[in-house]
Structures are given as C-alpha cells and as structure tokens.
Amino acid sequence: TELDQAVAIFDKIAEASAHGGEVGKIRDELKRVPSPLRRHVMSSIHRVLLATRDEDLPARGELIAWRDEQDERGQRRYGSHLYSESDQAALRVPEI
Numbered sequence: 001t002e003l004d005q006a007v008a009i010f011d012k013i014a015e016a017s018a019h020g021g022e023v024g025k026i027r028d029e030l031k032r033v034p035s036p037l038r039r040h041v042m043s044s045i046h047r048v049l050l051a052t053r054d055e056d057l058p059a060r061g062e063l064i065a066w067r068d069e070q071d072e073r074g075q076r077r078y079g080s081h082l083y084s085e086s087d088q089a090a091l092r093v094p095e096i
Contacts, residue, residue, distance in 0.1 A: 002070065006041050007031065009066060010048060012059035022051045038074070042067070 010027040014020040030036060030044040045067050052060050083089065 002038060002041050003030070003036050005066065006045060006063075009059060009063045010044075013048060013052060013057060013063065016057050016059055017052050017055055019051045019055070023048050026051070038070075042070070 007027055007030065010023055010030075014023040014027065017023055026044050026047050030040060033040050045063060048063065049060065049067075083091070086092075
C-alpha cells in the first residue's frame with residue numbers, strides 16, 4: 001500500500017539523516033492514524049522533505065520520485081474524465 005511504501009522510505013531517510021529523530025516522529029504519527037487516507041501520507045511526505053531540505057540523501061531523492069509518481073497516478077485516477085468526452089457532452093453540442 002501507499003502507506004507501507006512511504007513508511008519504508010521514511011525508515012531509510014531516518015537511518016541516514018541528521019534529522020532522523022524528527023523523521024521517525026513523523027513516521028510514527030502517520031502509523032498511529034487509525035485509517036490513513038492518501039492526504040495523510042502526502043502530508044507526511046511533505047513534512048519529511050521539509051525536515052531534510054538541507055540534506056542530499058539518496059533516500060530523499062527516492063521519496064521525491066515516489067511522490068511524483070503518486071501525484072501522476074492520482075491525476076490519472078481523479079483527473080481523467082472529469083468532463084464528459086462523448087459526442088453528447090455539453091461542450092460538443094451545436095449552437096442554436
């Protein structure tokens with residue numbers, strides 16, 4: 001799941017970062033959410049990236065790539081067919 005993948009990357013960052021304690025705290029807060037939604041995961045990712053903004057870690061790059069991939073998936077999942085694309089769509093009806 002998204003949660004498990006994010007937590008695994010958080011673990012890598014916590015091991016290598018000078019801010020490992022803060023990253024671990026963010027990870028633990030996320031794991032304590034009873035039914036975490038995608039917004040909880042993405043918010044935690046933002047917080048981890050903010051906490052480690054002054055570091056150049058391979059795991060941080062991995063987290064950024066994973067976040068971008070999830071954003072793209074979300075766009076396809078929620079952004080496609082927002083408006084009807086059929087011949088009967090309101091934007092395709094001939095003017096009177």
